[in-house]
Amino acid sequence: MGYERAKEQPLTFVLVHGSFADVRFWNGVAGMLRKMGHKVFVPEYPGHGSDPNTNVTHGMISRAVADFILARQLRDIILVGHSFGGSVVQKTAELVPDRIKRLVFMNGFVIGEGQSVVDQFPPQVQQLFEQLRQLSPDDTIMLPFPVFRDAFVNLADLQLARQLYSEVRPEPAKPSFEKLDLKAFYKLNIPRSYLYLTDDNLLPQGEGYGWHPHMSGRLGLFRLIRSDGDHMTYFRTQPALLAQKLVEASRD
Amino acid sequence: MGYERAKEQPLTFVLVHGSFADVRFWNGVAGMLRKMGHKVFVPEYPGHGSDPNTNVTHGMISRAVADFILARQLRDIILVGHSFGGSVVQKTAELVPDRIKRLVFMNGFVIGEGQSVVDQFPPQVQQLFEQLRQLSPDDTIMLPFPVFRDAFVNLADLQLARQLYSEVRPEPAKPSFEKLDLKAFYKLNIPRSYLYLTDDNLLPQGEGYGWHPHMSGRLGLFRLIRSDGDHMTYFRTQPALLAQKLVEASRD
Amino acid sequence: MGYERAKEQPLTFVLVHGSFADVRFWNGVAGMLRKMGHKVFVPEYPGHGSDPNTNVTHGMISRAVADFILARQLRDIILVGHSFGGSVVQKTAELVPDRIKRLVFMNGFVIGEGQSVVDQFPPQVQQLFEQLRQLSPDDTIMLPFPVFRDAFVNLADLQLARQLYSEVRPEPAKPSFEKLDLKAFYKLNIPRSYLYLTDDNLLPQGEGYGWHPHMSGRLGLFRLIRSDGDHMTYFRTQPALLAQKLVEASRD
Numbered sequence: 157m158g159y160e161r162a163k164e165q166p167l168t169f170v171l172v173h174g175s176f177a178d179v180r181f182w183n184g185v186a187g188m189l190r191k192m193g194h195k196v197f198v199p200e201y202p203g204h205g206s207d208p209n210t211n212v213t214h215g216m217i218s219r220a221v222a223d224f225i226l227a228r229q230l231r232d233i234i235l236v237g238h239s240f241g242g243s244v245v246q247k248t249a250e251l252v253p254d255r256i257k258r259l260v261f262m263n264g265f266v267i268g269e270g271q272s273v274v275d276q277f278p279p280q281v282q283q284l285f286e287q288l289r290q291l292s293p294d295d296t297i298m299l300p301f302p303v304f305r306d307a308f309v310n311l312a313d314l315q316l317a318r319q320l321y322s323e324v325r326p327e328p329a330k331p332s333f334e335k336l337d338l339k340a341f342y343k344l345n346i347p348r349s350y351l352y353l354t355d356d357n358l359l360p361q362g363e364g365y366g367w368h369p370h371m372s373g374r375l376g377l378f379r380l381i382r383s384d385g386d387h388m389t390y391f392r393t394q395p396a397l398l399a400q401k402l403v404e405a406s407r408d
Numbered sequence: 409m410g411y412e413r414a415k416e417q418p419l420t421f422v423l424v425h426g427s428f429a430d431v432r433f434w435n436g437v438a439g440m441l442r443k444m445g446h447k448v449f450v451p452e453y454p455g456h457g458s459d460p461n462t463n464v465t466h467g468m469i470s471r472a473v474a475d476f477i478l479a480r481q482l483r484d485i486i487l488v489g490h491s492f493g494g495s496v497v498q499k500t501a502e503l504v505p506d507r508i509k510r511l512v513f514m515n516g517f518v519i520g521e522g523q524s525v526v527d528q529f530p531p532q533v534q535q536l537f538e539q540l541r542q543l544s545p546d547d548t549i550m551l552p553f554p555v556f557r558d559a560f561v562n563l564a565d566l567q568l569a570r571q572l573y574s575e576v577r578p579e580p581a582k583p584s585f586e587k588l589d590l591k592a593f594y595k596l597n598i599p600r601s602y603l604y605l606t607d608d609n610l611l612p613q614g615e616g617y618g619w620h621p622h623m624s625g626r627l628g629l630f631r632l633i634r635s636d637g638d639h640m641t642y643f644r645t646q647p648a649l650l651a652q653k654l655v656e657a658s659r660d
Numbered sequence: 661m662g663y664e665r666a667k668e669q670p671l672t673f674v675l676v677h678g679s680f681a682d683v684r685f686w687n688g689v690a691g692m693l694r695k696m697g698h699k700v701f702v703p704e705y706p707g708h709g710s711d712p713n714t715n716v717t718h719g720m721i722s723r724a725v726a727d728f729i730l731a732r733q734l735r736d737i738i739l740v741g742h743s744f745g746g747s748v749v750q751k752t753a754e755l756v757p758d759r760i761k762r763l764v765f766m767n768g769f770v771i772g773e774g775q776s777v778v779d780q781f782p783p784q785v786q787q788l789f790e791q792l793r794q795l796s797p798d799d800t801i802m803l804p805f806p807v808f809r810d811a812f813v814n815l816a817d818l819q820l821a822r823q824l825y826s827e828v829r830p831e832p833a834k835p836s837f838e839k840l841d842l843k844a845f846y847k848l849n850i851p852r853s854y855l856y857l858t859d860d861n862l863l864p865q866g867e868g869y870g871w872h873p874h875m876s877g878r879l880g881l882f883r884l885i886r887s888d889g890d891h892m893t894y895f896r897t898q899p900a901l902l903a904q905k906l907v908e909a910s911r912d
Contacts, residue, residue: 306882373615621865632814634859
């Protein structure tokens with residue numbers, strides 16, 4: 157039924173990846189969405205992909221995504237943010253609200269006014285990030301494998317976990333530590349959805365933390381769609397499932 | 409195995425619908441339960457169905473359900489409440505406790521002593537309900553389509569959402585705003601179950617709100633049965649699944 | 661894929677059962693794990709199985725499990741605790757940390773420093789346990805059938821619930837009431853996983869109680885694996901599913 161509807165209502169997706177990733181993160185899901193008849197755009201942003209600069213700000217990133225949308229004259233878009241990309245979607249929505257039909261957070265950060273991405277983690281994890289940042293020569297954070305394996309790809313087997321880890325690049329630290337002014341975001345009336353992957357334990361689930369219902373609850377009225385999946389594995393192994401769920405989160 | 413047991417142990421269901429609905433809400437599930445060999449009764453109550461009166465009270469509604477049970481001399485019933493119907497089940501149980509074998513709340517409100525149905529919503533939603541009530545000519549609440557589409561039928565596609573919305577009638581406001589005396593309910597020892605539809609985001613999930621575990625937790629010892637499903641869609645599209653889960657929640 | 665990997669990486673499991681059970685509790689799951697190519701050991705501990713003594717302590721139990729591991733010269737083990745067995749795993753890990761490759765809690769108690777197993781229950785349930793203890797001639801707790809049926813085996817039909825209840829033996833009370841010194845446990849760096857059976861309502865789910873995320877959250881970094889299942893039923897009816905999930909929780 158989703159496939160039939162897609163023919164009737166093709167959607168225009170802009171997919172924003174998260175930390176420790178680049179545009180290739182969306183390859184599987186984007187391919188499935190295109191097969192279903194949708195248009196899909198995947199912007200790269202500063203400090204990622206082929207950009208060697210690690211001295212980037214959160215504002216540079218959201219500005220780059222907004223410019224991508226404007227340069228291609230995209231309208232009525234479904235703006236999707238995964239993980240750190242959620243916070244990018246929040247700030248991009250402030251810049252080009254009239255281009256966006258619906259915001260979709262896919263285990264994406266929904267930052268509270270005046271907070272940072274790192275603020276969403278428990279104190280011990282914040283300390284770990286701070287230490288990793290200090291240890292790096294270029295103000296980046298690189299995940300130790302045991303953290304990646306158990307917290308990011310808990311559903312993967314070891315071989316796949318190693319493969320996915322080999323693709324991880326150090327993440328510029330600054331944007332995740334910046335306190336974000338989101339007053340304009342919290343006045344927007346753009347429809348929004350939360351696609352919640354229920355096996356994702358990167359953030360503690362519940363009791364003051366977590367993707368859903370803790371951060372999703374900041375969205376006010378939103379459409380909830382749930383799916384199996386941890387933080388990263390199913391993007392590689394179950395792209396058809398995630399694309400289908402993304403359409404359910406995105407359709408009118 | 410459920411089907412085999414139903415032959416051995418036919419149950420007597422009384423199904424109580426919620427707000428914005430009438431007896432037709434249960435058509436699909438009731439039909440499936442009857443096919444499985446169970447007896448099913450679906451009472452209409454004041455202010456709903458063919459009753460044009462909107463000046464009804466919560467007491468009138470629970471009294472009507474109790475009278476329905478007494479008039480038909482029903483005994484050993486499984487009394488099921490969906491949504492607002494949960495609060496009706498609570499008060500009906502006070503009136504005819506000896507007729508009830510088990511209470512089943514199906515994403516049904518379990519109201520705390522001295523609270524109202526509306527009290528179970530976050531402050532912003534309470535304000536919305538208050539405004540909608542003020543706007544109506546006859547003290548009813550009518551849901552705007554965007555609220556219905558994202559909060560009541562998030563799993564539906566647009567066509568089905570519109571179809572279900574076309575069946576929604578304005579809901580008499582007063583019973584949902586009444587503070588309920590439930591001291592007698594909380595002394596009852598009738599076995600109870602909570603059938604939790606996990607995709608239902610009408611109430612925030614967790615952190616001080618929600619069907620389960622927040623309101624279900626007021627039941628003390630209860631049997632938990634979980635199922636996929638949002639607040640209303642699967643009653644139309646997956647009646648066999650919901651009937652099966654209802655039997656699992658209801659059997660001895 | 662799990663089966664293929666098992667051939668490559670056979671694991672050594674030590675499975676620790678919980679209260680109201682004995683080594684036979686693991687028969688189904690252990691059989692499946694062995695078929696998959698793993699080594700499986702299931703220690704009995706004092707006060708359970710053929711041991712008629714009910715005057716046992718938590719220390720006697722964890723010591724017995726540690727001695728079992730030492731006597732068989734087991735190394736690189738996956739130490740799995742279900743229910744009360746979780747607290748045993750915590751203390752056993754303090755005794756033989758160098759023998760353990762990974763700890764797996766399977767709806768197992770993760771006790772906070774200085775707390776008891778009984779402390780993890782809501783006050784009313786604590787009172788019930790206290791009363792049941794007082795009523796017993798030998799300081800044991802025997803579950804009333806209605807509690808067992810709705811809180812331990814909610815997914816079972818009545819026939820299976822009765823069968824499983826017939827196998828329940830009174831549980832020595834003392835170990836569950838003891839306050840545990842877990843300071844050493846909380847300094848261990850052994851990798852750990854939580855296998856969460858999502859239909860288990862023995863402990864309230866969320867809001868200050870529960871297997872996950874409340875108690876699991878005490879583990880710091882851990883691998884989360886989720887599965888359908890209540891507290892006990894699927895050990896009898898779905899051993900292949902639970903064995904597969906256990907491998908996902910246990911593999912490197």
